[in-house]
Amino acid sequence: MSLLEVTDLKVSFNTSDGVVQAVRGVTFSIDRGQTLGIVGESGSGKSVSTQTLMGLTPGAKVGGQALFEGQDLLTMTPDQLRRIRGSQISMIFQDPLSSLHPLYKVGWQIVEMIKAHEPGVSKAAARKRAIELLGMVGIPQPDRRVDDFPHQFSGGMRQRAMIAMALALNPKLIIADEPTTALDATVQAQILDLMLRLQREFDTALIMITHDLGVIADLADDVLVMYAGKPVEHTDRRTLYYRPHHPYTAGLLRSIPSGSGGRNDRLVPIPGQPPSLISPPSGCSFHPRCAYTMDRCVVEEPPLRPVADRHRSACWLPDEAVGLSAEVENLRGMAVDQGRKEASA
Amino acid sequence: MFRFIIRRLLFGILVLWLVSSTVFGLLHLSPTPVEKMIAGPRASAATVALIRHNLGLDRPFLIQYWSFLKNTFTGDLGYSYVTQSKVASLIADRLPATLWLVFGAAVLWFVGGITTGVLSATKARGLLDRVSTVFVLIGLSIPPFLMALLLLFLFFTKFGDWGIHLFQPGQYVSPLADPTMFLQRMILPWLALAFLIVATYTRLTRGSMMDVLSEDYIRTARAKGLSERRVVYRHGLRAALTPVITQFGVDLGALIGSTIVTEKVFGLQGIGQLVYSSIVQGDTPVILGVTLLTALFVVVANLIVDIGYSFLDPRVRLD
Structure with missing residues (x-):
């Protein structure tokens, strides 16, 4: 049994414009010590999925199952879920300035969390632990900085403080929701290093949510790519980077700045906009933006199916069309031609 | 500082x-x-x-x-043209009634407004929110004298008819001299004045609270596994109170000298009535004295609010 097993998670919201189907069937699992990257554009449902697991999406209609150590998070009472939040599963959010309470001292906010789950711990002991944690995440002079307010910290230090808070009760799973998006590139690398080091040290499971495939390149064991509320590709990191199957994943990879490339090495954007989640496109949600659309894609939705061992993709292209090379592009093109012929025949 | x-x-x-x-x-x-x-x-x-x-x-x-x-x-406010008494002592005689009226009502409207505001923000569009919205509208639109007269009619005249003599409007009595009579005389004016103002505080607290509750740090507080009560009060209300307290300070200062209608209807001899009579009689020294007093209260209240701000919000520095 895995630490967390999410099966066919569905989340929708009633709005005045109609029902927003934010997540339309996501399945994944994660074990202790593992890192799962969830990648997608804004609005692909990656944050909503994980916040729903934690009961942080009020007003959502939720379906599916999410077994955490065998217990379904989605059917727990609010109080059961509250006990798990912070102590068993903790979260790190995108913007560390707005995520820390501006009117309370950083140390106080960590102590509060410790005391909420371990009421027996004395204030002095909790404070000592907060200082240790701040030191562990690389905040200089933690015994003095513990009494600083968040606005006295730099952006990177605030995120370090959030990480310290997330680790405070030695949780089994940490969900990091775009933890480096609001930070400078150099600070980003430091924070990612720190998270990786602490994850190994504590043998924690880590779900890393990002829109940037570059962020999880060194970090994730498995990667789940989401598009319009659905998983479109799910495999290990190496396969995803070198042998992507889904045209959307391939598009995301082409839009990463390589750094090594020369002056003429242009980024290739994915054309078009993410679709409406109130009335998603027919067939494959990606077909309006896809370069390999076949007739079948418009009417029939591709399931997330195995294309190789431990490699699943929701695309009608043939299994062997994996990778980014010119030959593979040819192969895809031929498949599309054939698909169109079959349809017209 | x-x-x-x-x-x-x-x-x-x-x-x-x-x-x-x-x-x-x-x-x-x-x-x-x-x-x-x-x-x-x-x-x-x-x-x-x-x-x-x-x-x-x-x-x-x-x-x-x-x-x-x-x-x-030099601290000399002069003598009243009409009564020849010292303006300072005229004001000193009238001030306790008004101060008690304003502070008693302030407690009512502050506590009432914040409680209703928080409850309607946390259960937005619920029954309580809708009921409080109706009362807020009534409070905002009813003229002060009408409210005061309605309260008098119900709690004094009608209750009196039913043999209940809890509320006895009349002149101000010091709480030190006769606490029971003090309360009997003050409760209705407190209610009348508070009812006018509580509506503003309910709206203000509700709006401020709804803003704060959608902040990222409230999501963090929930993600930390804190109880909902702690999330709403310790994290939400603490941050939402700042604009409410600012308003409170300003209102407190400005009300000294502008409770004319409430004092008149309930027959309280306070600063409001002094303002009224001195304006009618053209008693310039008294008008000027009361004006200075009111302005002084507003200035001091603003200063206290600004200093209080730096305690309420560590990001504010007084330089």
């Missing part, structure tokens, strides 16, 4: 000077013939002129203004 307070106090003195000079000038431009009123309708022109001379009203404007400034600056 110290320099901030000094600067604000000097600024406050400037405000007091501007306010009192403006009122002084306005009263001079539209004089009520106070000397005729004192002399009576049948007095001779000579008597009226004598009274005018005795009050110093025949002196040139600038001389009058200078002596007003000089006296005020």
Whole structure:
């Protein structure tokens, strides 16, 4: 049994414009010590999925199952879920300035969390632990900085403080929701290093949510790519980077700045906009933006199916069309031609 | 901090000077013939002129203004034209009734407004939110005198008919002299005044609270596994209170001297009634005295709010 097993998670919201189907069937699992990257554009449902697991999406209609150590998070009472939040599963959010309470001292906010789950711990002991944690995440002079307010910290230090808070009760799973998006590139690398080091040290499971495939390149064991509320590709990191199957994943990879490339090495954007989640496109949600659309894609939705061992993709292209090379592009093109012929025949 | 307070106090003195000079000038431009009123309708022109001379009203404007400034600056508010008593002691006599009226009502509207505001924010669009919205609308739109009269009719006249004599409107009685009668006289005025203002505080708290509850740090507080109660009060209300307290300070200061209607309807002899009678009689020294007092309260209340801000929000620095 895995630490967390999410099966066919569905989340929708009633709005005045109609029902927003934010997540339309996501399945994944994660074990202790593992890192799962969830990648997608804004609005692909990656944050909503994980916040729903934690009961942080009020007003959502939720379906599916999410077994955490065998217990379904989605059917727990609010109080059961509250006990798990912070102590068993903790979260790190995108913007560390707005995520820390501006009117309370950083140390106080960590102590509060410790005391909420371990009421027996004395204030002095909790404070000592907060200082240790701040030191562990690389905040200089933690015994003095513990009494600083968040606005006295730099952006990177605030995120370090959030990480310290997330680790405070030695949780089994940490969900990091775009933890480096609001930070400078150099600070980003430091924070990612720190998270990786602490994850190994504590043998924690880590779900890393990002829109940037570059962020999880060194970090994730498995990667789940989401598009319009659905998983479109799910495999290990190496396969995803070198042998992507889904045209959307391939598009995301082409839009990463390589750094090594020369002056003429242009980024290739994915054309078009993410679709409406109130009335998603027919067939494959990606077909309006896809370069390999076949007739079948418009009417029939591709399931997330195995294309190789431990490699699943929701695309009608043939299994062997994996990778980014010119030959593979040819192969895809031929498949599309054939698909169109079959349809017209 | 110290320099901030000094600067604000000097600024406050400037405000007091501007306010009192403006009122002084306005009263001079539209004089009520106070000397005729004192002399009576049948007095001779000579008597009226004598009274005018005795009050110093025949002196040139600038001389009058200078002596007003000089006296005020040395703490002498002068004598009432009408009753000949010291303005300072007139105000001192009336101040307790008004202070008690305002502070008692303030407790009611502050506690009531914040409680209703928080409850309607946390259960937005629920039954309580809708009911409170209706009361807020009534409170905002009903004229003060009508509210006061309705309360009197119900709790004094009707209750009296039913043999319940809990509320006895009448003159202000010191709580030290007779606590029971003090309460009997004050409760209705408190309710009437609070009802007018509580609506604003309910709206203000509700709006501020809804903003705060959608902040990222509230999501963090929930993600930490804190109880919902702690999330709403310790994290939400603590941050939402700042604008409410600012408003509270300003309202408290401004209400001294503007509770005329409530005092009149309930027969409380407070500053409001003093303002009313002195304006009707053209009693310039009293009008100026009360104006200065009200302005002083507003200035001091603002200063306290600004200093309080730096305690409420560590990001605010007083320099």
